[in-house]
Amino acid sequence: MHTMPMTSPETKAADAPRGAETTDAFDEFMRAFEGFREANDERLAQIERRMSADTVTQDKADRLSRAMDEQERRLERLVLKGLRPPVGGASDGAMPEPSEHRSAFESYVRGGDENRIRRLEEKAMSGLAGQDGGFLVPPETETEIGRRLAAVSPIRSIASVRTVSSTVLRKPFAVNGAQTGWVGEADARPQTSAPQLSELSFPTMELYAMPAATAALLDDAAIDLDRWLGEEVEQAFATQEGAAFVTGDGVAKPKGFMTYPTVTEADWAWGKVGTVATGAAGGFLPGLGGDALIDLVYALKGSYRQNATFVMNRRTQSAVRKLKDADGNYLWAPPSVAGGRASLMGFPVVEAEAMPDIAAGAKAIAFGDFARFYLVVDRQGVRVLRDPYSAKPYVLFYTTKRVGGGVQDFDAAKLLAFTV
Template structure:
């Protein structure tokens, strides 16, 4: 293992670290990845096969790049987290936050003037609710790129115009016949309950140094985000949001509203052996120009590793690392979003999505996150039954296209 691989593996095993240093290590690892892949491609051209050692090194470097990106993401999330309950009394609504803190720590409910549920629950302070949502945006890749609506009802209904009114040219004195009306459809997004139940000991809660709002946000954040992302990608709509991969699909040549269009790679479970990037270029231009300007790629880590090896006709890598630690990697000039719930390359899999997800997929959050304190069910632990309601589904069937790893 060379120096860059060793250094990168140490970074991958670490927890946190300076973001600038992590980004520098990531950039160095990508330069080594390009040199190794260039050598592999040269051997393929000369001998028709590459040295197995080179293939193994390339796989290790791919893993290193993924690990370093995850380390940067963790460091950025830690750096961005503000204190929620510190100095609560000096802020607007500080009295309410102090009351919430007392409820979480000791179950006190005296002098509470807002947010108390009839069933004994407690609506978390606005600052904590916003923090949970913000942290989920940071760790949930689909939430970060999709459209999001805050609603106050159980179901959000959205009318959409499938066709505009008919128009026509007329002369100065010509007749003006009545034109056809636009065709409307209605999309419905029911909100489903998502819950988490972190536990803490009474001693932990009695510690005055504990930032209660921050603790709840961190505990709930990871659990909510993981479940949400799975549902936004693959959810069947039964007691959960409906994922975009659960929508009906049809070959792009036969596309109609109500279906997501796809292009086939022509090879079951793989990209074409030659000119592999051509089908990806076709996928880009299957999307209308109005959607392309804000489009993103969505795929999992293994698929991204395969696409890192691709070059254009001029020998330039199609995958490029982010320009800064806070940025996103780009593929063919568009942001690349890594979502581990996307399928691996397999026969008939939809392993790559491309589109304007802000317009193509809608997440609906019902206002309010509730916390119910339970000191009785699991002594000596105090349980915090935390719930929120969220829904999701396709908002525009023309805004997302899929790549199917199949012959047709």
């Protein structure tokens, strides 16, 4: 006889409110969207009748758009919270058996005992710990930090991510493509010319965070250190790397895709990112915003388009929400489920706050297959240095990881430029 797995009353009590709160937040977001749509329809109707919208109607549409932003941020926080494991370890209530490395690391974090973890690293002959001291976190903690970053870092969530053990990843590519041809079964096979190879280099740079803990927190045996450290560093890491992946200059940080040379799509060449113009400086042409987005979508080759994503900041998305097609249908659609992504013309939308606002000459919207366009390089190992002296009575944890990034396929994404 098949029996259903039992869930403890405590787990049920904890999970039910969390799920109900997320559902309520999603319902409020959808109500805000309906209100915004009605107000924006009224605004557009006024523009058609008398070439301008009433100030009250415009303010109402803007206010409801801001309310949608707030509801969306609240929903994102609740969904992320729902992904976190409960305090104390596994979600089924069973505490996993800690590995030797994890047990030694916990002794170091809680009480500063370096002996066990130092012996482990000497035994493994680890070369990943830097000259500034500190010890590598156990694989469980590194996995937890990586999982959290994937959930909250916008570009990381859609880019390719590769883990390396060296400080630089070098990736060769063929400049002139592979040399191939068609031949019959009995035909001679002519010798192909040697491919011209070049090399992309992705150095990793040090990213750090410094969470602080009280002695009482470290003494509390119920605190899951993997979860605590992951929560403390996730926002610091995600904010810094998220900005660097977009606008980083490559000096002591990854090189962001917006800092590469750009060129109009008609003149595209390898090493540059193609752009499509809206036809108006600092905005969309009246009534033709959808046309500019269609041009952007179809500037991308079909092989890239099927997995493409729009990337823009929240203020740009607020402007795009108001666009309609020739049949009066909104181009932007809200997520269909809590935790899902909004879509624009059927393609998912990812918000990256480091993207520029709409302005004259700004390239405020990116569209492409980011898994093929941008590469994130993580050096294996996250290092923690315990510092109980600098901010007594608090204990600081200087946490570092090495991250790099850059464009790996310049044809896999295009930018929408708000220019004539």
